Amino acid sequence: MYRASPAHDAPGPFPDVSRRQPDGGPTTGRSTRRERTVRAAALAVGALLALGAPVPVGAAAAASAPVAVPPVGWGACDAPDLPPVPATYQCAIYEVPLDHADPSGPTIELALIRRPADDPGARQGSLFVNFGGPGLDAVTTLAQAGDVLFAPAVTAEFDLVGMDPRGVGRSTPLQCVGPTDDYSEYFTPFSWPESARDLRTVRDRNAALDAKCAADGGPIRHHMSTTAVADDLDLLRRAVGDEKLTYVGYSYGSYLGAMYANRYPDKVGALVVDGVLDPVAYATGRDVDGKRVPTTARVNSDVGTQATFEEFLRLCDDAGPEDCAYAGDARTSAAERFDALLQRLQAEPVQDPTTGLGVDHQALLGTVAQKLYNSAGWGLLAQELSRYEQLASDAWDVADLDSTGLPVPAAASLPTLVTGPEQFAAVTCSDSVTPDRVMAWKRAELSRGAGYFGAMWTWADQYCMSWSAEDTDRYLGPWDAVTATPVLIVNARFDAGTDISGALALHDELPGSRMVTVEGWGHTSIGLSVCADAVTTEYLLTREVPDENVVCAQDAAPFPSDVQVQRQQADADASSRAERRDVVLDLVGGSPTGAFTD
Secondary structure, three states, X not given: OOOEOHHHHOOOOOOOOOOEOOOOOEOOOOOOOOHHHHXXXXXXOOOOOOOOOOOOOOHHHHHHOOOOOOOOOOEOOOOOOOOOOOOOOXXXXXXXXXXXXXXXXXXXXXXXXXXXXXXXXXOOEEEEEEOOOOOOOHHHHHHHHOOOOOOHXXXXXXXXXXXXXXXOOOOOEOOOOOOOOOHHHOOOOOOOOOOHHHHHHHHHHHHHHHXXXXXHOOHHHHOOOHHHHHHXXXXXXXXXXXXXXXXXXXXXXXXXXXXXXXXXXXXXXEEEEEOOOOHHHHHOOOOOHHHHOOXXXXXXXXXXXXXXXXXXXXXXXXXXXXXXXXOOOOOOOHHXXXXXXXXXXXXXXXXXXXXXXXXXXXXXXXXXXXXXOEHHHHHHHHHHHHHHHHHHHOOOOOOOOOOOOOOOOOHHHOOOOOOOHHHHXXXXXXXXXXXXXXXXXXXXXXXXXXXXXXXXXXHHHHHHHOOOOOOOOOOOOOOOOOOOOOOEEEEEEEOOOOOHHHHHHHHHHOOOOEEEEEEEEEOOOOOOOHHHHHHHXXXXXXXXXXXXXXXXXXXXXXXXXXXXXXXXXXXHHHHHHHXXXXXXXXXXXXXXXXXXXX
């Protein structure tokens, strides 16, 4: 049966920072990763950034409808590792079945946070938010961004609710590799292989990670598909007393939204997906793609990243050296400068004195991909590229670098809450039909990878080649359910995480859906456009989509002139939108897939 955790009645809902697996066995605390493992994994995991029979549409809803669901017991947010939040915010732990097909079986805990509606008298219900991943912590993100994420009209009428998905963050975690383990046994020190020896390393370490998870990960690793998370979401909808779900999902959160819309179409109240994954490409691929092509090579993130980077280079040159530090001159373009820098770092990594870390061509491309997410920060990216250029020209001594070009600082300097490959693999590999041999990844890289970023995105889900856990209840489509309220689909024209082709594909699948295209640059539309914000706000408040698809402009150019900067600084609304984007992307944009994030 479904039951509320006894912690609901405690003064604080996160009293025990240790977690226990559903089988009752203890788990280790959150591990700190060695820096090279974090950086390599960050190129492949974090914003997306694998067989069972499909569940019929609505089957989960029909099965669970007669079962009573206790309400959420909200309390103070006093977790020791949670950033300070306003006193009005509330947190909770809620118990749900490990396996929704066995509602009376073992349970797991979901960590929740709520920002109550500002106007209780006008309150419509709860608005659930997912920030992407797979594997991102929604509790921390909403704690820091809840006050600036939506327009005041939305926060007046809705409680904002964030849930750490099962296996992630403060929810019952999947934890395979602990702080006393040797990470070099399970993770590669590079983001993608570049030699036959590297390929063997990828194969062997992914097999070792799977064996480690099979031994120490517990039963939750078989129950972390997005299907299970959608079932959790519907259970929580009932637990907060809402007849229908109001939801906004960013990046990978768009797949969760598409999943919910197709499993519970009659329960869709207002559902926004922003920065959209093509659900067919992600789940199965088209034709024989699923058996031949890795998931992260199917979803066109490499295409989106390359197209966005080409826009960065073009706009930088157009702005000139006064407004973009990486602009070309009469003799060379920004693109030519970058080619030369990339070749230099591939031949000879350099050490960055400001961080103590090595920078090679893989690290450079990972940095670029991450910072393309927020076009408001492209001026800083241009400065960083110029600095790397100077480092390379100064021929820094690399004698102290290890064989990967990435020195390892003390573990104490690293964050303690890290999204690891285990969580990413448990979701992505459970969700998707995917190959099981290392050469499938290499063939996809050579035949399909786009531009500079093809290899990075192709190998992002390399863990799936060995992942043996499977969620037999996973849903693989179809994706064309008629929802009670049409879905609103939002995407920037140039999105470095989720190419616009994903939004167009979902729009074609979902009957009655409407699409908002932001003619601009960046991952998701957060803070990009007054026009897009207005459409989303109106939809959430009224549950009515526009009469036709909408095209909106981005408000501020990535490389604004001094006059444009002064004008934006004088515009309080524009400053607020920029703050929203910076806060959210700082939290969820820590890797190129951070918000498949991803």
